[in-house]
Amino acid sequence: MVTSILKSALAAASIISFASGQILSMPTPTYTGLANTPTQVGCFSRSEPLVDQGTHQYQTDGICQRMCLQLSKPVMAMVDGSNCWCGDLKPPRDSEVDVNECNTPCNGFGALPCGGPSKWIVxxxxxxxxxxEHYEPEASSAVVASTAAPQTASTPAVTLGGPTVVVTVPGSEPTQTGSKSESSGPNTAGIAAGVVVGVVVIAAIVGGVYFFLRQRKRKAVEEEYKRNAAANEFIGGKPPGTSHSSLNDARLDPEAMMHRRQSDGSIADNQDYSRRILRVANPDRGY
Known part of the structure; x- marks a missing residue:
């Protein structure tokens, strides 16, 4: 009976110790990036504002560094040879003590100090x-107090021809009438900029239209010149632009036209002048 009770007590103690170890133990860091050599700051008697990450069976500065790098924290500390702490600021400057007080060996490497009893090596x-920077609790408390202090409104006294009446006016933000009146006025610079931009845009549009019409007119003149040149080359081969160019009539006798004056008049359309015709005339009549 006694033996069974002892066995049950031992089992319960082992379960409790196992559970306690699970609660306080620090998980193994999974950080695999590059890690620089940690720089020692000193030994401190306070840990604010660092946060305890738990204990490790084989604690060293390398394991604690990887845990804090995994959390993206620039400051790390070790205490009691086993616990790792991480944070964004160094402990308060006035809590720094002699570095020889952080002389507890690390669990994983006895030649390396991992803090001391209630002493953090940072x-x-x-x-x-x-x-x-170092954590400054006075500055932090002053900031919190200034932000948390309520704003008290003044309590003006009003006398109404008898006893004094105290009227409590709740605090309110001052009205900025001057800035509002100034901001409500016309923005001269904006208006001037808008006018300048409008003039530039209109000038660009007018210039574009003028250039387009000029190019179209020039293209039309070039097309007309090409058509006239092609027609003249097909008809007689004379260059365009001559005022006396005309179609050649096949009915005209070149030799006869050479002896005719320019003012003889036009020829009859019902006669064929393309070949010479033998005519019989009476010489007595004189023609």
Missing amino acids: YLTGITKNQI
Whole structure:
């Protein structure tokens, strides 16, 4: 009976220890990128604003660095030889102590210190080249207090011919009448720019239309000249532009036309002048 009770107690203790180990243990980092050599900052008695990532059975600065790089944190710290902490800022400057107080060996490598009892040895992970500042709790609390302070409105006193009446006016934002009146006025620069752009656009349109009409007229003249040249070349071979160019009549006798004057008049259309005709005439009549 006693033996069974002892076995049950041992089993329960092992289960509790296993569960506790699962809760507090840090997962193995999965970061596979390049990692620079961590830069030691110092030993600190406070950890703010770093966050505990848990303990590791084989904790070293390399394992803690990979965990913080996986979280994209520039600051890492180790404490009690096993726990890894990560954050964006270094602990407060006034909490820095002698580095010899961080003398607890790491679980995974005894020759390397991993903090001390309630002492954090802080490193820079090397994820950035920017300057990392110290956490200042006074400045943070001052900012929070200034943002959380309520705005109290003034309580003017109004006297109405007797006892003093206090009227509480809720706080409101001041009305910026001057800026509104200025902004409501016409924007002279905008109007001037619009006029200039409009004039430029109209000038461009007019110029484009003029250029188009001029090109079309020039093309029409060139086409007419080509048609006249082709017609004259087909008819007589004379160049275009001569004022005396005319069609050649096949009925005209070249030799007879050479002895005729220009003012003899036109020929009859019902006669054929293409060949010579023998005519019989009475010489006594004189023709």
